[in-house]
Amino acid sequence: MTELWTASELMTINAARLLRDGDVVFVGVGLPNLACNLARRTHAPNLYMIYEAGVIGARPNRLPLSIGDPTLVSGAAAVCSMYDIFTLYLQRGNVDVGFLGGAQIDRYGNINATVIGEYTHPRVRLPGSGGSMEIAAWANRCYIITPHQKRRFPERVDFCTSAGFLSGKGERQAAGVRGSGPQAVVTNLGILEPDENGELILTALHPGATLADARENTGWPLRTAAELKETVPPSAEELRILREELDPQGIYLK
Amino acid sequence: MSKLCSLAEAISRYVHDGDLVYLAGFTHLIPFAAGHEIIRQGRKDLVLARATPDLIYDQMAAAGCARKIIFSYMGNPGVGSLKVLRRLLEAGRLEWEEYSHFGMITRLQAGASGLPFLPMNPTAATDLEQANPLYRRVTDPYSGREVIVVPPLQPDVAVIHVQRADARGNAHIWGIIGEQKEAAFAARRVIITAEEIVSEEVIRSDPNRTLIPEFIVDAVCHVPYCAHPSYTQGYYDRDNAFYLQWDEISETESAVQAYLNEWIFGVPDRNAYWEKLGAETHARLHVAPRLSHPVNYGAY
Numbered sequence: 081m082t083e084l085w086t087a088s089e090l091m092t093i094n095a096a097r098l099l100r101d102g103d104v105v106f107v108g109v110g111l112p113n114l115a116c117n118l119a120r121r122t123h124a125p126n127l128y129m130i131y132e133a134g135v136i137g138a139r140p141n142r143l144p145l146s147i148g149d150p151t152l153v154s155g156a157a158a159v160c161s162m163y164d165i166f167t168l169y170l171q172r173g174n175v176d177v178g179f180l181g182g183a184q185i186d187r188y189g190n191i192n193a194t195v196i197g198e199y200t201h202p203r204v205r206l207p208g209s210g211g212s213m214e215i216a217a218w219a220n221r222c223y224i225i226t227p228h229q230k231r232r233f234p235e236r237v238d239f240c241t242s243a244g245f246l247s248g249k250g251e252r253q254a255a256g257v258r259g260s261g262p263q264a265v266v267t268n269l270g271i272l273e274p275d276e277n278g279e280l281i282l283t284a285l286h287p288g289a290t291l292a293d294a295r296e297n298t299g300w301p302l303r304t305a306a307e308l309k310e311t312v313p314p315s316a317e318e319l320r321i322l323r324e325e326l327d328p329q330g331i332y333l334k
Numbered sequence: 335m336s337k338l339c340s341l342a343e344a345i346s347r348y349v350h351d352g353d354l355v356y357l358a359g360f361t362h363l364i365p366f367a368a369g370h371e372i373i374r375q376g377r378k379d380l381v382l383a384r385a386t387p388d389l390i391y392d393q394m395a396a397a398g399c400a401r402k403i404i405f406s407y408m409g410n411p412g413v414g415s416l417k418v419l420r421r422l423l424e425a426g427r428l429e430w431e432e433y434s435h436f437g438m439i440t441r442l443q444a445g446a447s448g449l450p451f452l453p454m455n456p457t458a459a460t461d462l463e464q465a466n467p468l469y470r471r472v473t474d475p476y477s478g479r480e481v482i483v484v485p486p487l488q489p490d491v492a493v494i495h496v497q498r499a500d501a502r503g504n505a506h507i508w509g510i511i512g513e514q515k516e517a518a519f520a521a522r523r524v525i526i527t528a529e530e531i532v533s534e535e536v537i538r539s540d541p542n543r544t545l546i547p548e549f550i551v552d553a554v555c556h557v558p559y560c561a562h563p564s565y566t567q568g569y570y571d572r573d574n575a576f577y578l579q580w581d582e583i584s585e586t587e588s589a590v591q592a593y594l595n596e597w598i599f600g601v602p603d604r605n606a607y608w609e610k611l612g613a614e615t616h617a618r619l620h621v622a623p624r625l626s627h628p629v630n631y632g633a634y
Contacts (some may be wrong), residue, residue: 109411134511146577147361148362148510150509159509163440163443166439171436171454190459200465205408207407209407209434212434213434216459217455217457217458239461240459241461242457243458256458257456
């Protein structure tokens with residue numbers, strides 16, 4: 081790898097590139113928030129940001145440090161209740177993109193944010209679903225940003241907090257949820273995408289990363305796309321916006 | 335009729351041992367002063383419900399107030415985990431009942447609407463549904479498809495912090511409105527804490543901003559800075575530094591007890607707590623005004 085950018089910068093920039101102009105995005109704080117703001121300042125000026133705290137069309141003046149930061153409200157287009165954000169906006173189908181994260185992501189893109197070990201006697205108790213169970217089901221597309229580590233990529237999650245493709249695309253389809261599920265997992269090594277059966281396969285490597293790195297850090301026999309691509313290196317402009325405008329103190333990008 | 339009283343009186347009168355308590359507010363307007371007063375008065379065996387337990391329930395659990403917690407995201411927002419609650423759950427020393435945010439908020443909506451249950455579309459993630467038997471499935475009588483349902487949540491008492499209220503309890507809230515209205519209508523008893531007590535005329539000058547009407551309110555308490563270390567939109571900022579500091583304090587049981595002794599048992603009320611925080615913190619949390627354009631209701 082190279083020292084020209086950090087792993088967080090690399091993941092944020094690649095996630096930003098997945099967003100399309102005009103997308104309505106259900107945003108969390110941290111890297112997804114940075115990715116959205118980067119996309120809005122580059123190729124997607126009409127990106128519309130919705131926060132699960134009930135803020136619609138937020139235009140934060142400073143880096144929000146929590147999901148309910150008051151800077152999200154000042155200057156926003158609208159504010160609504162939690163019940164409204166989950167029903168009128170998410171359940172109704174008004175959200176194009178959701179960002180998800182968790183302690184474990186498995187072979188079929190299922191996410192665990194609840195417990196490591198047994199539910200009733202947890203070895204590690206994690207925060208739980210928050211909004212992610214419904215975002216994973218009802219956003220048209222979902223993206224996951226996570227460091228590529230073997231313990232984070234088990235064959236099967238200990239607890240399925242949010243549904244990816246369950247044990248294959250057919251099972252998700254049979255469950256009748258409206259969203260199309262996880263479309264990409266952006267890691268510090270590359271990008272994984274679901275194949276026709278919903279299994280996550282490596283479709284691109286970042287500059288300097290190797291297939292061996294990716295395989296070593298994945299808990300299932302990682303397959304690759306027929307044509308394994310290399311991602312375009314972060315541009316000077318993308319890095320400048322992140323470092324000078326969006327997170328000058330390096331709170332999320334260290 | 336004025337319902338004004340001190341916060342200590344309101345807690346003493348309306349919060350009882352064993353109650354199901356909902357201290358409302360999604361990140362915004364969390365009534366920390368009420369939680370601290372409940373701790374000072376030594377309430378026991380409470381069932382603490384909140385979508386995000388936040389630091390307030392970490393502190394109340396540490397003080398021994400809680401028998402059970404009902405939640406949907408047990409994290410320190412923007413920081414990491416709630417370490418007191420996490421330790422208690424991992425050690426099997428606290429009962430819990432868990433939902434997604436939507437499940438939790440749908441329970442409150444059902445409680446606030448007087449409904450026996452409310453349906454939600456399935457999410458295909460069934461593990462939590464299996465872990466929590468209050469999630470059920472019923473057949474939609476129109477389409478024949480299954481929907482997920484949850485029962486109403488009706489707290490014994492809800493505490494709602496607001497920007498301003500009149501002495502009767504009509505309350506204006508702006509900024510993130512989370513689940514305050516639903517919690518107030520769902521609860522059997524409602525305590526309002528307010529940054530400012532204003533005349534009825536101020537309330538009636540902007541009726542669209544009234545989320546809570548007087549007749550569901552039992553007590554109104556004037557408690558400036560009630561929400562610190564969370565915030566009140568337009569009045570003071572969120573104390574993000576304290577949220578980070580709590581991550582360190584909550585690392586050990588002894589540091590947590592020292593905090594409770596100094597900042598809760600060591601002060602008589604919120605005024606003393608706010609003074610103790612000192613001028614530097616006051617200045618750091620100060621927020622410049624940003625006014626909305628007035629609306630014209632018309633003189634009919």
